[in-house]
Amino acid sequence: MPAVVSKLLADAVDTYERRGNNVKVISKTILSTAMIAYVVKISYPYIKKRLKQKKSSINNDNANNNNNIKKTKSKFGKNEDEKEVKLKIVQRKIKQPGLNLEFVLQLKHLVEIMIPRLVCRETGLLGVHTLCLISRTFLSIYVAAMEGAIVKYIVRKDVKNFIWMLMKWFGIAIPATFINSMIRYLENKLALAFRTRLVEHAYKQYFTNQTYYKVSNLDGRIQNADHLLTEDISIFASSVAHLYSHLTKPCFDLMLIGLSLAHSSYKMKANIVNGPLLGFFVISTTAHIMRIVSPKFGQLVSEEANRNGYLRHIHSRIITNAEEIAFYGGHKVEHLQLSDAYSRLCRQMNKIYSQKLWFVMVEQFFMKYVWSGTGMVMVSLPILTTSNLSKDGPSNEDNNNGSRVSERTQYFTTARNLLISGADAVERLMSSYKEIVALAGYTSRVSGMFQVFDDVSIGVYKKTMVADETTTQGIIEFRNGQPVAKGKVIYIDDLENMSIILKDVPVVTPNCDIVVPKLTLKIEPGMHLLITGPNGCGKSSLFRILSGLWPIYDGELYLPKSCENKPCMFYIPQRPYMSIGSLREQIIYPDTLEDMMNKQISEDKLREILKIVSLDYIATRDSFDEIRDWKDTLSGGEKQRMAIARLFYHKPHYALLDECTSAVSIDVESSIYETAKNMGITLLTITHRPTLWKFHTKILKFDGMGGWVFETLNNDS
Numbered sequence: 100m101p102a103v104v105s106k107l108l109a110d111a112v113d114t115y116e117r118r119g120n121n122v123k124v125i126s127k128t129i130l131s132t133a134m135i136a137y138v139v140k141i142s143y144p145y146i147k148k149r150l151k152q153k154k155s156s157i158n159n160d161n162a163n164n165n166n167n168i169k170k171t172k173s174k175f176g177k178n179e180d181e182k183e184v185k186l187k188i189v190q191r192k193i194k195q196p197g198l199n200l201e202f203v204l205q206l207k208h209l210v211e212i213m214i215p216r217l218v219c220r221e222t223g224l225l226g227v228h229t230l231c232l233i234s235r236t237f238l239s240i241y242v243a244a245m246e247g248a249i250v251k252y253i254v255r256k257d258v259k260n261f262i263w264m265l266m267k268w269f270g271i272a273i274p275a276t277f278i279n280s281m282i283r284y285l286e287n288k289l290a291l292a293f294r295t296r297l298v299e300h301a302y303k304q305y306f307t308n309q310t311y312y313k314v315s316n317l318d319g320r321i322q323n324a325d326h327l328l329t330e331d332i333s334i335f336a337s338s339v340a341h342l343y344s345h346l347t348k349p350c351f352d353l354m355l356i357g358l359s360l361a362h363s364s365y366k367m368k369a370n371i372v373n374g375p376l377l378g379f380f381v382i383s384t385t386a387h388i389m390r391i392v393s394p395k396f397g398q399l400v401s402e403e404a405n406r407n408g409y410l411r412h413i414h415s416r417i418i419t420n421a422e423e424i425a426f427y428g429g430h431k432v433e434h435l436q437l438s439d440a441y442s443r444l445c446r447q448m449n450k451i452y453s454q455k456l457w458f459v460m461v462e463q464f465f466m467k468y469v470w471s472g473t474g475m476v477m478v479s480l481p482i483l484t485t486s487n488l489s490k491d492g493p494s495n496e497d498n499n500n501g502s503r504v505s506e507r508t509q510y511f512t513t514a515r516n517l518l519i520s521g522a523d524a525v526e527r528l529m530s531s532y533k534e535i536v537a538l539a540g541y542t543s544r545v546s547g548m549f550q551v552f553d554d555v556s557i558g559v560y561k562k563t564m565v566a567d568e569t570t571t572q573g574i575i576e577f578r579n580g581q582p583v584a585k586g587k588v589i590y591i592d593d594l595e596n597m598s599i600i601l602k603d604v605p606v607v608t609p610n611c612d613i614v615v616p617k618l619t620l621k622i623e624p625g626m627h628l629l630i631t632g633p634n635g636c637g638k639s640s641l642f643r644i645l646s647g648l649w650p651i652y653d654g655e656l657y658l659p660k661s662c663e664n665k666p667c668m669f670y671i672p673q674r675p676y677m678s679i680g681s682l683r684e685q686i687i688y689p690d691t692l693e694d695m696m697n698k699q700i701s702e703d704k705l706r707e708i709l710k711i712v713s714l715d716y717i718a719t720r721d722s723f724d725e726i727r728d729w730k731d732t733l734s735g736g737e738k739q740r741m742a743i744a745r746l747f748y749h750k751p752h753y754a755l756l757d758e759c760t761s762a763v764s765i766d767v768e769s770s771i772y773e774t775a776k777n778m779g780i781t782l783l784t785i786t787h788r789p790t791l792w793k794f795h796t797k798i799l800k801f802d803g804m805g806g807w808v809f810e811t812l813n814n815d816s
């Protein structure tokens with residue numbers, strides 16, 4: 100096949116020559132076209148940027164000219180402008196990841212989490228890993244020297260020594276291959292150990308002070324915490340472990356290879372400064388050029404991870420709401436959303452690939468061609484400049500002396516092998532630059548996540564806020580564009596006084612919409628409170644405030660501390676949550692089996708509880724150890740009754756019931772309320788069912804306009 104191709108090429112060339120075309124001219128033309136295309140490709144982004152800048156400055160001028168017209172716009176229009184300005188400021192404030200001081204500080208913080216002490220499992224692994232890396236460098240040098248000796252004996256036709264060296268060469272292969280395999284094994288172990296530390300730290304933060312809720316509901320900085328906690332942490336840990344060997348090994352290689360090359364040159368009586376100096380100059384110059392032309396991989400990779408996370412989020416939403424989507428027949432909309440998320444990811448990946456295309460070309464040009472050429476010069480320098488070689492070529496004495504030739508061959512082979520290893524080391528160091536920049540992207544994401552978790556757990560939230568002090572009529576105080584939660588939560592440790600007191604507490608949504616400007620009431624034990632009002636008037640929001648999910652922006656909230664082994668408040672939502680686990684775990688949630696044992700609650704007691712909520716047939720049908728997907732196996736009403744069973748298991752002082760019996764039949768509902776009251780549980784009920792009114796003594800009525808009435812419930816009226 101190659102013969103056929105060369106024949107065809109030769110024929111083509113002949114034809115061109117016959118027509119009077121010079122092949123050299125054609126190849127020069129192709130080369131210069133490629134060069135011009137490349138220069139255009141390199142300079143295109145700068146030209147584009149310039150053009151954009153010019154365009155935006157023209158637009159700004161126009162905007163200034165139109166300013167007076169805009170000032171006369173409606174109030175709504177003005178708000179829209181302000182919104183845009185604020186969004187732009189927030190966007191500007193988001194720092195792009197890259198190789199800068201912030202990256203160093205973030206990495207330092209994460210390393211402190213991954214390696215918490217000087218003496219720990221991770222430092223042990225790092226120590227053994229480093230030892231293996233050094234051993235491999237020594238082995239590489241030894242193997243290079245052996246290859247040189249083998250070539251020397253071939254040139255000398257010394258069969259005995261050749262066979263001996265060959266046996267040694269095979270002998271060294273066993274430890275060498277073991278060390279190679281060990282390096283990979285330790286790298287994986289290290290990555291897993293780092294990941295474990297990070298995950299443990301993240302989970303601890305995630306489950307402190309309901310951060311898992313607040314991070315997605317009150318703060319706007321993290322969109323896909325699940326992706327960050329799984330994928331990004333894993334990639335970050337693997338990158339760090341991989342980079343450690345990718346950076347340390349080439350450094351050892353370069354140091355030791357440099358020393359042994361200098362030693363060989365010295366043995367050849369050549370100048371040992373010129374070669375390394377030339378190598379250093381070429382490598383540092385090319386490295387500088389590559390740094391300048393390198394795309395911003397950190398930013399690109401970070402955005403790719405973002406889009407990956409979004410795609411995953413859309414997938415998990417479809418899985419969670421599969422039944423609802425199927426009933427609605429919403430596959431078209433969901434398909435569109437999924438395709439859109441996927442194509443956004445594809446666009447980003449394509450952008451990275453096309454930027455890599457040109458960068459890899461420059462990289463390969465320097466690393467493969469410029470460096471090899473420099474290496475050839477470096478290797479030949481000692482031979483060409485050895486003092487005992489005459490300028491006109493080898494002396495007669497040398498020509499006659501076979502051993503000098505074989506020694507030069509040995510030097511050349513060893514030096515060439517060492518230089519190949521050295522070039523490989525530098526190439527790895529250079530490609531590590533790309534990896535470090537990509538690592539900067541992941542470092543920024545992981546460290547950013549920890550920062551947000553830290554902030555959120557102490558009540559510091561950041562969100563793009565459109566509201567400010569004027570729009571909230573001074574009810575909320577703002578600092579740096581963010582609302583300040585200056586309300587106080589005071590826990591009362593007094594068994595005699597188990598009241599819940601709200602003093603001038605506003606009900607404010609996470610978007611700073613004021614639902615109720617001021618709410619003042621006192622709920623005492625045994626005071627069963629009915630909460631009513633139109634949709635969206637703030638009924639559930641009041642429960643969110645009482646449970647500590649939403650911050651308090653003003654006033655004071657007094658809450659009793661949990662006591663007598665009972666929780667103070669227990670919330671039951673309209674859509675009950677079924678956990679992963681056995682039937683027993685559904686009833687005792689959020690207690691564990693161990694907690695249940697400690698409370699000395701027997702299975703008979705659980706059966707009794709199930710009977711109250713008319714679910715005793717489930718315990719006879721399935722055992723308490725039965726593990727099922729309870730979310731899908733129980734009906735809507737059954738799930739609500741199971742949630743109420745939890746209330747009878749925990750027996751709290753206050754029950755926050757948020758339309759939690761809407762799917763339960765009226766007779767069962769009445770018996771549930773009767774039993775709860777008999778158990779001494781104070782009921783705070785949100786309901787639209789008049790049948791439940793008779794179980795309450797007080798009523799809190801919201802009017803949906805921010806007003807409210809708190810009064811005694813007159814069941815007759």
Ligand SMILES: Nc1ncnc2c1ncn2[C@@H]1O[C@H](COP(=O)(O)OP(=O)(O)OP(=O)(O)O)[C@@H](O)[C@H]1O
Pocket residue numbers: 316608609610614632633634635636637638639640641
């Ligand atoms: N996480 C949230 N972020 C922003 N706004 C929210 C959030 N949750 C609720 N809101 C808003 O707060 C207001 C009060 O909501 P809430 O859930 O308290 O209403 P509700 O009185 O319980 O209504 P319903 O009877 O329909 O359940 C609504 O306007 C709602 O849009």
